[in-house]
Amino acid sequence: MTFENRKQTLEARRTALTAHLVEVEHELDAPMPKDWEDRSSERQGDEVLERLGQAELDELRQIDAALGRLEDGSYGYCQICGEAISSERLDLIPATPFCKKCAR
Numbered sequence: 001m002t003f004e005n006r007k008q009t010l011e012a013r014r015t016a017l018t019a020h021l022v023e024v025e026h027e028l029d030a031p032m033p034k035d036w037e038d039r040s041s042e043r044q045g046d047e048v049l050e051r052l053g054q055a056e057l058d059e060l061r062q063i064d065a066a067l068g069r070l071e072d073g074s075y076g077y078c079q080i081c082g083e084a085i086s087s088e089r090l091d092l093i094p095a096t097p098f099c100k101k102c103a104r
Contacts, residue, residue, distance in 0.1 A: 001087065006094045007070050013094075014063045017056050024053045059095070066095040078102050 001009075028046055069075035076085050078099035085099045096103065 001091055003070060003075060006075075006090060007067065009094050010063050010066055010070075014060060014067075017060050017063070021053060021056055021060075024049050024056075028053075062095040062097075065097065069097070 028049055066075060076090060077083065078085055079097040080102040081099060083099050083101075085096060089096060089100055
């Protein structure tokens with residue numbers, strides 16, 4: 001896979017995450033039910049959505065960092081040791097800033 005393909009993959013994932021985060025935000029902003037039991041269930045669901053949203057925000061930051069590395073020419077090189085990241089690893093985790101050895 002070329003860097004251009006990886007860029008497209010990262011941008012597509014960024015678009016999907018952004019759209020889902022908007023949905024999560026709307027769901028969290030929905031009014032709470034008046035019934036206490038329903039409210040309790042809704043609260044539990046909101047906690048799950050908040051955690052999911054936080055994980056997606058973290059992934060979004062990683063994608064933005066990877067896109068920045070693509071722009072400045074440092075994409076594909078480990079941010080710790082400076083060695084090239086294997087194509088196989090980049091195919092699996094396109095936003096990774098670390099080679100397999102340093103990721104451990």
